[in-house]
Amino acid sequence: MVFQLSPKEAKFLKLVQTKTDGKLEIKKNLSLGAYSTYQTGGRARIAVFPKNIDQALILFKLIRDLDLEFTVIGGGSNILISDRGINGITVMLTGLAAFEIKGQLLGVEAGFSSHKLAHLALEQGLSGLEFLTQLPGSIGGAIYMNARAFGGEISKVIHSALVVDSSGSQLEYRNQPGDFSYKRSPFKLKDQIILKAYFKLITEGKSKIREEMDRIQQTRLAKQERKYPSCGCVFKNRxxxxxxxxxxxxxxxxxxxxxxxxxxxxxxxxxxxxxxxxxxxxxxxxxxxxxxxxxxxxxxxxxxxxxxxxxxxxxx
Ligand SMILES: Cc1cc2nc3c(=O)[nH]c(=O)nc-3n(C[C@H](O)[C@H](O)[C@H](O)COP(=O)(O)OP(=O)(O)OC[C@H]3O[C@@H](n4cnc5c(N)ncnc54)[C@H](O)[C@@H]3O)c2cc1C
Incomplete structure (x- = not known):
């Protein structure tokens, strides 16, 4: 089958390449099997892989300005991708993976692995993210889904975030009580994309943090959660x-x-x-x-x- 771009898609590709000096990674007609933990699904018409916040901001502004259909994928561990694939622009966020530490505030870009973030916090002697141990996927996806496990929940530790709103503009978010609920984040409700987040953590002895992470790791491994392709829980535990x-x-x-x-x-x-x-x-x-x-x-x-x-x- 010949792959033909729509005029809007062609305009998007031309503009995004110009505005990112040709540095944005773009793949057309990309097979998506490798991009979700189910390892299934068709092709993305156009997939883009921003490597930093500037590229992501340019990208989302253009997508919104041109009113293009788009889909965001982080680690792909809570999704089932249609065999007919994804229309419009598929934005793969795992390339956004920088982090910074300011005392008890840990800042991290949306594509950073949740599991690795738990280890990063451990290295700094910061407690609060132990529950992310062995959680598949990216921290952006975890925030969007208000991931929870072993008594921990994103809503309890997130301090603030840099997001893109529905007009393509960047916005700073500050966590307020009541913004999150079970499997719900304000970003999901408002159709916003998380680019970076800050977590407010507590200074703690590394051995205590490691002990809790080991306990979580053992429990998850014993359940053999990752033995076969899955998306974790299919249905909500309301x-x-x-x-x-x-x-x-x-x-x-x-x-x-x-x-x-x-x-x-x-x-x-x-x-x-x-x-x-x-x-x-x-x-x-x-x-x-x-x-x-x-x-x-x-x-x-x-x-x-x-x-x-x-x-x-x-x-x-
Ligand atoms: C074996 C296994 C065990 C699991 N255990 C748990 C568990 O204990 N607790 C739990 O809560 N979940 C669990 N999950 C589900 C999943 O791992 C989490 O929800 C995870 O945090 C999703 O992150 P992701 O990057 O993979 O999101 P994806 O699957 O890529 O995306 C999920 C949704 O978030 C959106 N999204 C992703 N990134 C962003 C972003 N930066 N901004 C805006 N929207 C975004 C996507 O568009 C999509 O709608 C498990 C999954 C598996 C496979």
């Missing part, structure tokens, strides 16, 4: 459900549910894993089946935590 979504799925007798290549994970019923040969549609089919069966058997409407990226128009 408090009003009274119990975790995995328990509901398990109690409904759905742990053995599977398709040819995908299955409800025997170690954790809220994970749907596959054997490396499923495509996104097969995984989505199984997700929908679990959702329908839980509704029929338990009268409970599960809500997706996973974000569906790309063209899933048949489900809207």
């Amino acid at each position: 408090r009003d459900l009274g119990k975790p979504a995995g328990k509901i799925i398990d109690e409904a007798g759905l742990k053995s549910l599977h398709t040819e290549n995908a299955r409800v994970y025997e170690s954790h019923a809220n994970f749907i894993v596959h054997n490396g040969r499923a495509d996104s549609q097969e995984i989505r089919n199984l997700m929908e089946l679990v959702k329908t069966k839980v509704r029929q058997l338990e009268g409970i409407e599960l809500e997706y935590e996973v974000e569906f990226v790309g063209d899933w128009s048949e489900y809207q």
Whole structure:
């Protein structure tokens, strides 16, 4: 199939190259299998890889000015990418990975690995980010999703952030009580992109921090969470459900549910894993089946935590 740019896409590419002195990495018709932990999905028409905040600001301003469709991907650990791929511009943020330390404030760009950030804080004797140990993905994605684990949560430690708003302008955000809630960040609600964030941490002995990180690491490894491709929890563990979504799925007798290549994970019923040969549609089919069966058997409407990226128009 011949790949043809729309006039708007061609204009975007020309302008973005001029404004970044030709330094922005751009890939056309990029196969996306390597960009999510599910390792599935089609192609991105145009993928861009900013390497610093200046490039990212130029990029998002142009995207907004030209009113182009766009998708942001961090570590790809909470998404399922459509087999039909992603239209418009796909912005890959893992190249934004600089950091700075100002006393108890740790500043980090959005593409920085969450797991590595826990280790960076440890090296500085700063406590508060231990819960990010072995959490897949980037810190930008963790902030956007208000990631939580082992009693820790992004909302409890984030101090401020540099974001791009819906007009393409940069904005400074200061954390206010009530801005975050379960799996919700103000950025998700306002369609903002996080470029950098500061975390307010506490000075602590390294051995104490390391002990907690080791405990988390052991627990995660014991659960074999990363043995098969997955997106972590498929459904939200909403408090009003009274119990975790995995328990509901398990109690409904759905742990053995599977398709040819995908299955409800025997170690954790809220994970749907596959054997490396499923495509996104097969995984989505199984997700929908679990959702329908839980509704029929338990009268409970599960809500997706996973974000569906790309063209899933048949489900809207
Ligand atoms: C094995 C496994 C275990 C997991 N365990 C946990 C857990 O214990 N707790 C938990 O909370 N999650 C867990 N997850 C889910 C996931 O790791 C987290 O939500 C993670 O923080 C997502 O980050 P990411 O960079 O991979 O985001 P992505 O998957 O790349 O993106 C997720 C969403 O965030 C948006 N996004 C990404 N970066 C930005 C940005 N800079 N600005 C604005 N929007 C952005 C994307 O557009 C998308 O909508 C797990 C996943 C796996 C695979």
